[in-house]
Amino acid sequence: MGNHAVSYGVMLARAQVIAAYPITPQTQVVEFLSEMCADGRLAAKFIKVESEHSALACCIGAATAGCRTFTATSAQGLALMHELLHWATAARLPIVMANVNRALAPGWNIWCDQTDSLAQRDTGWMQFYCDSNQEILDSVLLAYRVAEKSLLPAMVVYDAFYLSHTSEPVDIPEQEEVDAFLPPFQPPYFLDTDNPRTFYPLLGPEYYMEFRYQMEQAMEKALKAFNEAGTELKTIFGREYHPIEYYRCEDAELILLTAGSAASTARVVIDQMRVKGYPVGLMKIRLFRPFPGQELREALRSVAKITVLDRNLSPGIGGIFAQELKAVLVNSPKHPAVFSFIAGLGGRDITPQIIQQALEITLANDRPVAHSVWLGLQEEMINK
C-alpha cells in the first residue's frame, strides 16, 4: 500500500532519526518503520513522542546535529506542526515528511482532501504530489536528494485511502542503487562539540531580509535540483520525474490540470474523450513548491482553455491550484482562460464522470465564471 511504499523509501534512504505521532490514515507509515527499526532492517533511532509538534521538534534537533530525519502526519497533525514547519525551513534543515492528505475537522473526517498540505504553502516546505505508490516510494528518495541539495525541507504528499491504503505492485529498488543516487547527508554546518557554532540566534532587521532572500534563492536551486535528480533517477531506476507530467498534450486545445490520485483517473477520462474526438490533454502537477511557473507559462502558450480540478478549498477565493495557476499566467499575453472546479472534498469519490463533467462545462463555455464551480454537490442539502 502507499503507506508502506513510504516506509520502504525511508528505509532505503537510510534515515537516521524518525519521530512521529500516529494519526489515521498515516499510522501505517511509522508503524512499519518502527518494525524495521526493531528488527534491525533500519539502523535508525525511532523516537515516540506525545504530539506532532514534538515529532517535528525532534526532527529539527536531530537534523541540526547533522542526521537524516523523517516524520509523517496528516490533517490536524500537520496543522499542529505549523509553527515548527516555518522553523525547519528558516533553519535550512532538509527534513523529509510524508503527509497523507486528509480533511481537516470539524466535522471529523479521515478521508481525502488536499487542503491540509496546501494550507502550509507559505511555510517554505517543498511539496511533491504523487499519483501512484511507485511514485510515492521514488518521491521519498527524490525528496531527500533535492532537500539536501537545497537545504530546504520537503513534504511527500499523497491522497488518503485512494493511495495510502491501496495495494498495487511497486518496484523496490536495490539498496546499492539507492546509495548511488543518495549519498550520506553531509550538511555544511551542524552541532559539533569540536567546532562550536551559534544556531538560530536573534536576527534583527539588518540581517533578517537577506536570510529570507536566501530561502527564496534556495527554492530556485531546488527546482533545478529536482529536474536533475528526476532525470538521473531514470538512468538508475528507469523511471523519471519532472515538475509537471504531460499526457496527450502535444495537440491538445483544452488541458486538464490536477494533482494527486485524480490525475491518475483523469488519464482514463482523457483517453475516453480522445476517442470521441475531443482534443484534450492532461497536465499533472507534481511539484507545488517550488511552483513551476515558468514551465507552465511556456507549456500553456498555445492552449485556449484550461480546466483546473481542485480537491481543496481556500474559503473566499476557491480552488488553490487554480489560484496559483492564474497568478503565474496573468502577465502573459494571450494566456488561456482558467476554468476552476472543486470536487472530492472530504473523501467524496472523484469519478471519471465528475472529471468528464468539468471538461464538458469548459468545452461548452467561452469564458469561465468568476468563482470556482463545485461538482457533485447535493443541492437539496444546501440552503436549508
Next chain:
Amino acid sequence: MVEIRIHGRGGQGAVVASKILAIAFFKEGKYVQSFPAFGVERRGAPVAAFVRTGHEFIYLRTEIYQPDHVIVLDPTLIGPIAVTGGLRDGGWVLINSEKEPHQYHNLSPSHYYRIATVDANHIATQHHLGSPTNPIVNTAILGAFARISNLVSIESVEEAIKEEVPVDREENARAARNAYLKVVYEG
C-alpha cells in the same frame, strides 16, 4: 480489466481477502489494485473492499460501481446492502451461505447474474479458523471464487494466502482448497 467487489462486515477480513486476491492475480503476471471502501472500521458494520486486475497498469482510482463479480461474506448483508448494485450482466454473485444458489434467485430476477454459494462458515469452523460464533471466512471464500470465476488458479490463491495471512497459514490454504471443492453453482 476485471473489477471485483467484496462485501463483508468489520472483522470478517474483507480487506485482507481483497489483498490476497490481488496477490494471487499478481502471481499470474497481472497488474492489480486493491483497496478498502474507506469506512470507519467497526466490528460488525458493513464494509466493502475492491480488487481490479488486468493486463495493463490500472490508472482508475475510484470505488467500483459496476463490478464484474461480487463476493458476499455475510448473507445477512443481502437486503440492507445492495450487493448486486451495478453488477454487470453475466457476473458472479458468490455468497457465503449454507443455502442453495436457486434460493437467491430473487437477487437476479432476469437471470442476468450467476449465483454460487459455499458454506464458508462451516468450512472455516472445520479448519479451526476463528470461533464457531465468529468464523474467519475470508480465505475459504477465495477458494470458491477461484473455482467459479476461472480468473485465477487455486494454487495461486493458496500461495497468496500463505504469504498474506498472519497466522494458521497452512490451515487457511486448506480451507480455500476445501471451499474450491465444495462450492455450489449453476451452469
